[in-house]
Amino acid sequence: MPVKIRLARHGRKRRAFYYIVAADSRAPRDGRYIERIGSYNPNTDPATIDLNFDKALKWLRNGAIPTETCRAILSYKGVLYKNHLLKGVAKGALTEEEAENKFNAWVKEKEQKIQAKADKLKAESKAEKEKRLKIEEEINKARAEEIAAKQKPEAEEQTEETAEEENTEEVKEESKEENKED
DSSP, X not given: OOEEEEEEEEEETXXXXXXXXXXXXXXXXXXXXXXXXXXXXXXXXXXXXXXXXHHHHHHHHTTOEEOHHHHHHHHXXXXXXXHHHHHHHHHTSSOHHHHHHHHHHHHHHHHXXXXXXXXXXXXXXXXXXXXXXXXXXXXXXXXXXXXXXXXXXXXXXXXXXXXXXXXXXXXXXXXXXXXXXX
16 A cells, blocks of 8 residues: 655645645545645645644655655655755765754744745735825825815815905994995
């Protein structure tokens, strides 16, 4: 029974997430599997990978063959590198301590790269947000100036009308006073 480490699709339409499973190669993609060893969500940035490292390593050591996508995921998480180092220990090229030190150094470097990418994405989104706010402020300022320009002639017309009304009222009052004097 050839065993493959592959993805089993779950989730809704256009929002898929995957289980990473060890399954018989003859079983259907989303069908029966031997053991679930993790999950993969490509909808997030960076993609979310939850992997049981020990189970994945155990299946690789037992001869399971990963598909291309799973190979990339296992490589990203360091399972393939750890398997490679363990093969070197078995052949006598390395000691177990050396292999652990190399693997731990690799993990630290990988975590720094991932953190740098997350920080970069956060900084880019913050810069984009500030840029959009600045553009929005400019648009709002232009609109306010436009509204003020429209209201200014109306205000002048209103002041002229009120001035004319005041003049007509003064003329009426003067004419009433003249009528009273006569």
